[in-house]
Amino acid sequence: MGQIVAPPWAGVGGRVARLTGVTAPSTFDLASDATDLLQALIDVPSESRREAVIADAVETALRAHPHLDVVRDGHTIVARTQLGRAERVVIGGHLDTVPENANMPSRRVTVEGEDRIYGLGACDMKGGVAISLRLAAALTAPTRDVSWIYYEAEEIDSEFNGLRRLADERPELLAADFAVLMEPSNAVVEAGCQGTMRVEVSTHGVRSHSARSWMGDNAIHKAGPILERLSAYQPRQVEIDGLVYREGLNAVGIRGGVAGNVIPDECVVAINYRFAPTRSAIEGEAHVREVFEGFDVVVIDAVDGALPGLSHPAARAFVAAVGGQPSPKFGWTDVARFTSLGVPAVNYGPGNPSLAHHRDEFVPVTDLATVEAGLRAWLTA
Amino acid sequence: MGQIVAPPWAGVGGRVARLTGVTAPSTFDLASDATDLLQALIDVPSESRREAVIADAVETALRAHPHLDVVRDGHTIVARTQLGRAERVVIGGHLDTVPENANMPSRRVTVEGEDRIYGLGACDMKGGVAISLRLAAALTAPTRDVSWIYYEAEEIDSEFNGLRRLADERPELLAADFAVLMEPSNAVVEAGCQGTMRVEVSTHGVRSHSARSWMGDNAIHKAGPILERLSAYQPRQVEIDGLVYREGLNAVGIRGGVAGNVIPDECVVAINYRFAPTRSAIEGEAHVREVFEGFDVVVIDAVDGALPGLSHPAARAFVAAVGGQPSPKFGWTDVARFTSLGVPAVNYGPGNPSLAHHRDEFVPVTDLATVEAGLRAWLTA
Numbered sequence: 001m002g003q004i005v006a007p008p009w010a011g012v013g014g015r016v017a018r019l020t021g022v023t024a025p026s027t028f029d030l031a032s033d034a035t036d037l038l039q040a041l042i043d044v045p046s047e048s049r050r051e052a053v054i055a056d057a058v059e060t061a062l063r064a065h066p067h068l069d070v071v072r073d074g075h076t077i078v079a080r081t082q083l084g085r086a087e088r089v090v091i092g093g094h095l096d097t098v099p100e101n102a103n104m105p106s107r108r109v110t111v112e113g114e115d116r117i118y119g120l121g122a123c124d125m126k127g128g129v130a131i132s133l134r135l136a137a138a139l140t141a142p143t144r145d146v147s148w149i150y151y152e153a154e155e156i157d158s159e160f161n162g163l164r165r166l167a168d169e170r171p172e173l174l175a176a177d178f179a180v181l182m183e184p185s186n187a188v189v190e191a192g193c194q195g196t197m198r199v200e201v202s203t204h205g206v207r208s209h210s211a212r213s214w215m216g217d218n219a220i221h222k223a224g225p226i227l228e229r230l231s232a233y234q235p236r237q238v239e240i241d242g243l244v245y246r247e248g249l250n251a252v253g254i255r256g257g258v259a260g261n262v263i264p265d266e267c268v269v270a271i272n273y274r275f276a277p278t279r280s281a282i283e284g285e286a287h288v289r290e291v292f293e294g295f296d297v298v299v300i301d302a303v304d305g306a307l308p309g310l311s312h313p314a315a316r317a318f319v320a321a322v323g324g325q326p327s328p329k330f331g332w333t334d335v336a337r338f339t340s341l342g343v344p345a346v347n348y349g350p351g352n353p354s355l356a357h358h359r360d361e362f363v364p365v366t367d368l369a370t371v372e373a374g375l376r377a378w379l380t381a
Numbered sequence: 382m383g384q385i386v387a388p389p390w391a392g393v394g395g396r397v398a399r400l401t402g403v404t405a406p407s408t409f410d411l412a413s414d415a416t417d418l419l420q421a422l423i424d425v426p427s428e429s430r431r432e433a434v435i436a437d438a439v440e441t442a443l444r445a446h447p448h449l450d451v452v453r454d455g456h457t458i459v460a461r462t463q464l465g466r467a468e469r470v471v472i473g474g475h476l477d478t479v480p481e482n483a484n485m486p487s488r489r490v491t492v493e494g495e496d497r498i499y500g501l502g503a504c505d506m507k508g509g510v511a512i513s514l515r516l517a518a519a520l521t522a523p524t525r526d527v528s529w530i531y532y533e534a535e536e537i538d539s540e541f542n543g544l545r546r547l548a549d550e551r552p553e554l555l556a557a558d559f560a561v562l563m564e565p566s567n568a569v570v571e572a573g574c575q576g577t578m579r580v581e582v583s584t585h586g587v588r589s590h591s592a593r594s595w596m597g598d599n600a601i602h603k604a605g606p607i608l609e610r611l612s613a614y615q616p617r618q619v620e621i622d623g624l625v626y627r628e629g630l631n632a633v634g635i636r637g638g639v640a641g642n643v644i645p646d647e648c649v650v651a652i653n654y655r656f657a658p659t660r661s662a663i664e665g666e667a668h669v670r671e672v673f674e675g676f677d678v679v680v681i682d683a684v685d686g687a688l689p690g691l692s693h694p695a696a697r698a699f700v701a702a703v704g705g706q707p708s709p710k711f712g713w714t715d716v717a718r719f720t721s722l723g724v725p726a727v728n729y730g731p732g733n734p735s736l737a738h739h740r741d742e743f744v745p746v747t748d749l750a751t752v753e754a755g756l757r758a759w760l761t762a
Binding site for chain 1: 575577579590591592593594595596599601602603604605606608609611612616627629631632633634635636637638639640641642643644645648650651653655711712713735
């Protein structure tokens with residue numbers, strides 16, 4: 001008789017099989033070398049909505065350190081120092097990854113003279129989590145109180161996002177003067193983030209048999225001017241706090257057609273607008289409607305960006321401590337969630353953000369050292 | 382316990398259930414009124430590849446008439462007079478229909494003063510089949526020898542087409558001086574047919590994250606000029622034998638896009654070109670490549686049209702006998718198959734071709750009478 005073979009989309013079966021085959025650790029050794037800890041983190045699968053095992057192990061590891069006050073909410077863990085310092089900062093990262101893509105287990109490889117850790121989540125963002133866990137354990141008396149946050153479900157629809165849930169239900173756990181999200185940023189400070197909006201711009205016509213096309217009205221032909229406007233569009237470059245944010249207005253999808261012998265009565269262009277954080281989502285929508293005036297425009301969703309906030313004293317102190325030249329962040333990150341709570345926030349983590357979600361994602365070992373040294377300098381100054 | 386419910390695509394179960402519930406006729410009464418015979422034909426389901434029951438009943442009905450020499454090939458039936466006339470003509474029609482669309486059983490309704498038969502296949506093309514069967518039985522001594530053909534699988538991929546199989550394997554059964562296909566033609570002669578070609582015109586680019594769109598190259602934006610050329614295209618109108626064929630070059634589909642946050646690296650426009658029968662498929666392809674010069678053009682498939690052939694003596698005699706003003710045929714039909722065998726052929730049948738494949742297809746009762754009278758006049762002159 002044949003074996004029962006799980007179909008490619010039946011992730012659960014495959015995961016359980018592997019977890020029972022390779023005993024998952026019940027805790028992590030936070031005193032181990034950063035690369036060893038990172039590899040241990042990668043080797044515990046933690047696709048979004050399957051973070052129970054890694055969250056249990058992280059919680060156990062943190063509870064072993066009496067200088068930390070540990071709170072768990074779902075699979076999100078907050079570990080706080082309570083030293084009564086003048087300033088409190090959040091250092092956050094998510095525990096989940098996108099689905100596995102034949103990139104497990106972790107491996108350490110030297111490529112073109114660079115020492116790298118490969119594997120699912122190496123870049124996005126278990127590299128940052130490894131450093132954060134090491135520092136949470138090691139820094140028993142940081143000069144700023146720290147709320148170390150390890151949260152669930154960042155890679156999927158925001159209804160599941162652990163940080164969003166804390167913001168809505170337990171905002172006191174996020175209270176801080178400044179926040180650092182350890183998303184990959186090439187080990188330099190990436191400040192703020194752009195807003196993003198998805199819109200659909202449509203044309204309409206009348207169906208007919210394509211052998212008698214003059215009896216119909218071709219909606220796909222009418223979409224030409226939409227594509228021409230996109231092609232001719234000159235995106236703004238907006239300077240804020242010395243950082244230049246490059247906007248973008250792009251078709252990310254197009255669809256139309258009924259059958260091979262039918263004049264189509266609808267064509268839909270899916271568009272993604274990325275806009276500098278000086279512009280609100282509402283202002284962005286008005287701009288997009290102006291660009292596509294005369295067409296049917298439907299906004300699917302939109303989120304505000306976040307201003308870099310580098311003029312804030314806490315941010316200035318952070319940039320001075322970690323060094324380097326800050327860059328603008330183009331993609332949307334949970335930094336915007338802190339900004340909306342009134343907490344200035346930046347991205348600062350190891351790894352190249354362009355590698356996020358790629359099968360061959362990796363993190364350079366030197367990035368781990370750079371970021372750890374930067375944060376240590378800031379928290380001990 | 383729940384019932385086992387057939388999913389919507391499980392046509393077989395539904396059909397069998399109905400056929401066992403409503404006893405299918407084992408034959409048809411070819412002496413009955415044309416509308417009664419048509420309703421009986423509609424009420425035997427005969428979606429393509431499920432023609433066995435209707436073909437059995439048609440074969441049995443024809444074999445009851447000793448003046449016909451009946452041959453069966455799969456579910457295709459050829460019934461020939463063998464009178465040694467100077468001329469032999471084919472009168473053909475297909476037995477299959479497109480899938481049911483809540484348009485069974487048949488019904489007779491008067492709408493806006495017009496007496497109509499509604500139901501799946503009423504227009505395409507059991508109306509023509511009903512007349513053909515009545516005449517095959519009634520005309521024991523036509524003035525031209527007739528090969529009456531009832532064939533399978535016209536509505537699907539031509540690999541299954543019964544007429545194609547006869548042309549390839551038993552071409553002697555199609556030998557004739559002239560052929561009439563009883564596809565709906567508003568009860569007037571529709572001559573020739575246009576060629577048709579499917580092509581895909583593509584653009585290519587480079588993927589990147591849509592937050593850093595300047596690192597990619599948007600293939601959808603590049604498709605604007607393809608749509609502009611389609612929009613600006615002026616189709617030819619070609620006069621042949623006094624008939625004006627209107628060509629058409631139309632997008633029938635468009636697709637592109639990887640994900641909501643990715644700059645797309647490909648966009649494909651599916652195009653249908655309908656061309657007058659003075660132009661071969663090879664010439665048509667050269668024309669399309671010229672229109673889309675600079676783009677990647679792939680021909681998916683192409684078939685030649687058929688010249689109207691109205692100058693042929695047999696065609697002239699037919700038009701004179703049935704009367705009316707011939708029209709050009711725009712859609713591709715099996716007329717082209719006869720033309721490729723060297724047999725001049727026309728479309729002549731009851732019903733409006735624009736209603737073919739529509740849920741509400743019907744045939745006017747007066748069309749049935751007109752076409753029957755026309756064919757009878759021709760075959761008894």
